[in-house]
Amino acid sequence: MEKKLAKITVNVNEEGYLTDFSQWTKEVGNEIAKEQEIEMTNKHWEVIAYIHEKFKNEEPLSIRGIKKSGVINIKEFYQLFPGGPLKKATMIAGIPKPKSCI
Amino acid sequence: MKNLVILGAGTAGTMMANHLVSKLKIDTWKITIIDQYKTHYYQPGFLFLPFDIYTTKQVKKNGKKFIPKAVTYIQEKIEQIVPDKNEVLLESNKKLQYDILIIATGTKIAPEETEGMKGPMWHKNIFDFYTYEGAKALRNKFREWEGGKLVIHITEMPIKCPVAPLEFAFLADSYFKNKGIRDQVDITFVTPLDGAFTKPKATKALHYLLEEKNIKEVTDFNIERVDYKNHKIIDYADTKVEYDLLVTIPTNMGDSLLERSGLGDDLNFVPTNKATLQTIANKNIFAIGDCTNLPASKAGSVAHFEAEILTENILRYIRSEKLKEEFDGHANCFIETGNGKALLIDFNYTQEPVEGSFPFPGVGPLSLLKESRINHMGKMAFKWIYWNMLIKGVHIPFVSATMSEKGKKLN
Numbered sequence: 001m002e003k004k005l006a007k008i009t010v011n012v013n014e015e016g017y018l019t020d021f022s023q024w025t026k027e028v029g030n031e032i033a034k035e036q037e038i039e040m041t042n043k044h045w046e047v048i049a050y051i052h053e054k055f056k057n058e059e060p061l062s063i064r065g066i067k068k069s070g071v072i073n074i075k076e077f078y079q080l081f082p083g084g085p086l087k088k089a090t091m092i093a094g095i096p097k098p099k100s101c102i
Numbered sequence: 103m104k105n106l107v108i109l110g111a112g113t114a115g116t117m118m119a120n121h122l123v124s125k126l127k128i129d130t131w132k133i134t135i136i137d138q139y140k141t142h143y144y145q146p147g148f149l150f151l152p153f154d155i156y157t158t159k160q161v162k163k164n165g166k167k168f169i170p171k172a173v174t175y176i177q178e179k180i181e182q183i184v185p186d187k188n189e190v191l192l193e194s195n196k197k198l199q200y201d202i203l204i205i206a207t208g209t210k211i212a213p214e215e216t217e218g219m220k221g222p223m224w225h226k227n228i229f230d231f232y233t234y235e236g237a238k239a240l241r242n243k244f245r246e247w248e249g250g251k252l253v254i255h256i257t258e259m260p261i262k263c264p265v266a267p268l269e270f271a272f273l274a275d276s277y278f279k280n281k282g283i284r285d286q287v288d289i290t291f292v293t294p295l296d297g298a299f300t301k302p303k304a305t306k307a308l309h310y311l312l313e314e315k316n317i318k319e320v321t322d323f324n325i326e327r328v329d330y331k332n333h334k335i336i337d338y339a340d341t342k343v344e345y346d347l348l349v350t351i352p353t354n355m356g357d358s359l360l361e362r363s364g365l366g367d368d369l370n371f372v373p374t375n376k377a378t379l380q381t382i383a384n385k386n387i388f389a390i391g392d393c394t395n396l397p398a399s400k401a402g403s404v405a406h407f408e409a410e411i412l413t414e415n416i417l418r419y420i421r422s423e424k425l426k427e428e429f430d431g432h433a434n435c436f437i438e439t440g441n442g443k444a445l446l447i448d449f450n451y452t453q454e455p456v457e458g459s460f461p462f463p464g465v466g467p468l469s470l471l472k473e474s475r476i477n478h479m480g481k482m483a484f485k486w487i488y489w490n491m492l493i494k495g496v497h498i499p500f501v502s503a504t505m506s507e508k509g510k511k512l513n
Contacts, residue, residue: 083322099295099301101264101399102308102455
């Protein structure tokens with residue numbers, strides 16, 4: 001389905017995740033964050049940049065990865081993206097949430 | 103004489119030995135396979151062992167039986183791969199030269215990665231079922247267990263056979279019903295993902311199973327430690343889940359050989375081209391099965407489809423031709439749902455599991471993403487297919503290496 005975020009029309013799935021990463025801009029990310037009641041700071045964007053890097057290399061995201069990222073520790077990660085940090089951070093980053101095979 | 107060396111004689115390695123022995127000229131190529139263990143396990147059977155559905159004898163055989171006679175089989179621990187010298191070092195200091203190397207060393211559980219998991223309660227009231235030892239110990243525990251809080255828990259992704267924990271929960275429901283103590287057993291499924299089902303079509307089609315079987319879900323749970331003294335698992339958000347019996351899927355990691363050889367990522371999986379199966383770091387090293395970092399499921403069916411494409415690519419590599427970029431992440435898995443029923447899913451890197459019929463479009467006889475008895479019979483028949491066809495590299499009729507869109511309700 002289509003949705004208007006920061007004056008840009010993007011395609012999202014039922015849960016609100018972008019289905020086409022090429023439509024993502026920082027403004028779009030900001031709008032999604034607002035909907036999640038998260039105010040983005042530089043630290044947030046550093047995490048998003050790390051997530052984009054992993055996504056481009058097709059590496060799976062995990063809490064362990066965050067721990068080893070050097071960007072942030074896990075407690076901070078939970079503080080920045082409260083209540084399911086991976087699923088919220090991926091939504092803001094415009095990439096699919098971590099999934100299993102069904 | 104040229105040398106092709108395969109590391110690991112599990113599902114993927116054994117299949118490659120069988121495929122290649124008929125394709126390479128034996129007067130030019132010497133094929134060697136190395137594995138330190140004598141036993142070849144039927145790993146899908148580990149799901150059934152705890153519930154006394156399979157016996158221990160049904161899940162293991164002598165690995166040697168499945169290695170072709172023309173292949174040299176070395177039973178020894180592998181110390182290191184030295185890509186600069188095209189050399190494999192064995193524990194006895196013996197060196198093996200290779201022209202082509204295939205890594206098929208699989209994935210292992212690493213319970214020591216989580217504080218308190220592999221402590222004094224390991225295999226007492228904390229179990230895994232991804233190893234022969236774990237599944238057998240759990241079987242013995244279940245035989246005498248009188249009920250309580252059963253927690254089935256996934257530590258982190260990726261794991262081998264991502265649906266097995268869910269199948270385990272369904273089978274546990276059936277098992278305790280049959281024992282007449284289901285009302286004494288509280289089943290909770292704990293996952294780091296945002297649901298037991300994570301894909302839209304599967305969630306829609308299958309979520310009823312959890313409700314029907316009264317299996318509770320705890321989602322977004324990223325474990326920090328096991329408090330084995332107070333029987334609790336605790337996550338980074340300080341959520342606590344109590345258990346009397348914890349069945350956990352520990353962190354999965356590639357073999358430590360890859361770490362020693364500098365060929366693995368954070369989890370010791372080998373960075374591999376997802377379409378050709380050539381490793382990113384070395385042109386004459388290929389990887390197959392659970393040991394790769396491919397964004398595909400870690401499952402025997404995936405290794406089976408990969409094997410057909412890798413065989414072709416090894417031949418192309420030898421002829422100095424461009425490799426076939428064909429692997430699409432195809433997986434095909436039966437999922438037990440208990441009470442003699444099962445589901446079947448068929449999917450790849452980009453296509454999520456959907457409803458439909460398989461393998462004949464519109465006919466079946468197997469139905470996709472739907473419970474049926476015939477799917478369960480398929481799963482049971484699969485053990486025979488595994489020992490007699492799959493690891494011997496015999497093509498399974500009507501099932502292609504890449505996923506077919508025919509017979510699927512795609513939208």
